Amino acid sequence: MCGIVGYVGRRDAIPVLLEGLRSLEYRGYDSAGLAVIYRNRLQVTKTAGRVQDLRAKVNDRIKANIGIGHTRWATHGEPNDINAHPHTDTAARIAVVHNGIIENAEQLRAGLAKRGVTLVSDTDTEALAHLIAAEFAHDEQASLEDAVRRALRHVEGTYGLLVLDLQHPGELVVARNGSPIVLGIGQSEMFVASDVAALVRYTKQVVYLDDAEVATVHATDYHTAGLDDSVRHTGGSSKEPTTVEAEAGDYELGAYEDFMRKEIHEQPEALRRALRGRLDDRFATAKLGGIDLDARQLRGIRQVKFLGCGSAYYAGQMGAVLVEELARIPSDAEPASEFRYRNPVVDPDTLYVAVSQSGETLDTLMAVQELRRKGGQVIGTVNVVGSAIGRECGHGVFLHAGPEIAVASTKALTNMEATFAMLALLLGRVRDMSTATGQRIVAGLRAMPDHLEAILAAEEQIAETARRFAGADHMFFIGRVRGWPVAREGAQKLKEISYVHAEAYQASELKHGPLALINQSMPSVIIVPADELLTKNISTIEQIKARGGPVIAVTNADLPADLADAVITVPRGEPELDPLLFNVPLQLFAYHTAAKLGRDIDKPRNLAKSVTVE
Numbered sequence: 001m002c003g004i005v006g007y008v009g010r011r012d013a014i015p016v017l018l019e020g021l022r023s024l025e026y027r028g029y030d031s032a033g034l035a036v037i038y039r040n041r042l043q044v045t046k047t048a049g050r051v052q053d054l055r056a057k058v059n060d061r062i063k064a065n066i067g068i069g070h071t072r073w074a075t076h077g078e079p080n081d082i083n084a085h086p087h088t089d090t091a092a093r094i095a096v097v098h099n100g101i102i103e104n105a106e107q108l109r110a111g112l113a114k115r116g117v118t119l120v121s122d123t124d125t126e127a128l129a130h131l132i133a134a135e136f137a138h139d140e141q142a143s144l145e146d147a148v149r150r151a152l153r154h155v156e157g158t159y160g161l162l163v164l165d166l167q168h169p170g171e172l173v174v175a176r177n178g179s180p181i182v183l184g185i186g187q188s189e190m191f192v193a194s195d196v197a198a199l200v201r202y203t204k205q206v207v208y209l210d211d212a213e214v215a216t217v218h219a220t221d222y223h224t225a226g227l228d229d230s231v232r233h234t235g236g237s238s239k240e241p242t243t244v245e246a247e248a249g250d251y252e253l254g255a256y257e258d259f260m261r262k263e264i265h266e267q268p269e270a271l272r273r274a275l276r277g278r279l280d281d282r283f284a285t286a287k288l289g290g291i292d293l294d295a296r297q298l299r300g301i302r303q304v305k306f307l308g309c310g311s312a313y314y315a316g317q318m319g320a321v322l323v324e325e326l327a328r329i330p331s332d333a334e335p336a337s338e339f340r341y342r343n344p345v346v347d348p349d350t351l352y353v354a355v356s357q358s359g360e361t362l363d364t365l366m367a368v369q370e371l372r373r374k375g376g377q378v379i380g381t382v383n384v385v386g387s388a389i390g391r392e393c394g395h396g397v398f399l400h401a402g403p404e405i406a407v408a409s410t411k412a413l414t415n416m417e418a419t420f421a422m423l424a425l426l427l428g429r430v431r432d433m434s435t436a437t438g439q440r441i442v443a444g445l446r447a448m449p450d451h452l453e454a455i456l457a458a459e460e461q462i463a464e465t466a467r468r469f470a471g472a473d474h475m476f477f478i479g480r481v482r483g484w485p486v487a488r489e490g491a492q493k494l495k496e497i498s499y500v501h502a503e504a505y506q507a508s509e510l511k512h513g514p515l516a517l518i519n520q521s522m523p524s525v526i527i528v529p530a531d532e533l534l535t536k537n538i539s540t541i542e543q544i545k546a547r548g549g550p551v552i553a554v555t556n557a558d559l560p561a562d563l564a565d566a567v568i569t570v571p572r573g574e575p576e577l578d579p580l581l582f583n584v585p586l587q588l589f590a591y592h593t594a595a596k597l598g599r600d601i602d603k604p605r606n607l608a609k610s611v612t613v614e
């Protein structure tokens, strides 16, 4: 959602903070700020706008060895200079940056105002700076960690919090409840961030904080402790660092103009990683070591339910189609946000699958917690190792897509689908799926990365089609059965990055309402696999054409000439796996529409990469 970065060590802190913020900008980008200690004062610089605007605003003469920074996606208070983080107390002693939402902010702000404190911003975060300062007013000798710990006792809500104190000029204190915080352990220097993206160019040794943990960080040492501990721990309670897999290059554009196109092109390789070691030729099944269920337990599953948000929900819908087709187990998908609020009936024989690229989406995390409270069996399919959803689920399957930076999910989504295909194969093979069918699916999955390469090689043709229709204000995306979630995800991609209004419909539902909207200025993108529903889809195209609607067919069938106004060709693989392939040209279609319209593709307006708030 927002990005946090902190540094203490011998380097010039400001360039480290700015560089860290730049690599976190994909998480929030409406305002940015930093605070350092310089000549015994807190120097705070902040601005509405991007990190480059902050860079232009900082005074080059300031040299500091400790500091904190933030890039924001506004929740409380509009994005302007004053609401940007860091926030300070009245005496400008304490500076804080914060991700998450303080739920009792209004109450805390009112309490502070009553005590004569003037709040200058509209944010929930500012109250934290004043609360911490107030702890020192009660106990001058308190450690910064204890002051933070005590202040947080008054706070309800979620936070990843980083605090700098003028009176403790060599240390940073962090606390976590619901929003990620990771420490980067260097040689006589330490880093703090909300995401390893900001650290990997400096160190691969990291410590992930858990919820309800706090840490104090100096240049040469750190320690972690529980937030509820009555006194601060020293020595033995610290967590050991782990090594991150990511490389600094994963977070750089290289030869690409934006991350979305880079990540679209990384898909063949990312998919190879997801499949590696997981396909079992001998028994024609999948090996998913992270799922802790034996054959008997797998057979006991009577229903599979996928839960996710946004694209992860649509991927789950594709997963449900795969599970029903391949394993013949009833399956569906639901937005995690709906699930958690509707007091769901949790069935002990249902396998719940939490789907999330980031592993941080609050609605999905809450759905998992609700399930666990009610005794549901839940596995996670997440991309970010060490993330909250992965840890909360306890077991599951990692997606291995590598870091995904663009807001619009591409390679993670493809790997979600491949993972669900493997899950469906595994569930099918402990039931009635024959060895021959299992072998066919294994071979079909193995062929997928090459098919993706073929699609990417045809990018320019897809781009031409996208540019041709980029003037439309509205578009339909139409599919049926396997093509239906593909159409939904295609519409989602188009609207989120190009701002063209796109609506998905089941082909069969067209005649029950939406046909009324078809005319020359309403193009329809139609998913037409060469499967048993081909003739049905051809008649859908004819219905649209008869009403003057332009048609873009995405197909691996040999369609009659001139049936569609434009054709996007997809390679032919195993029919059950078609959604994996059909989704990729739609990513390119959305991308090139947005490019033609001059959109900021990696940072679409009003959206964030992971939504860690309600």
Ligand code: G6P
Pocket: 309, 310, 311, 312, 355, 356, 357, 358, 359, 360, 361, 364, 407, 408, 409, 607, 608, 609, 610, 611
């Ligand atoms: C946000 C993003 C979407 C993403 C969704 C779920 O809404 O804008 O692109 O699909 O979150 O994210 P997750 O990290 O849980 O997959």
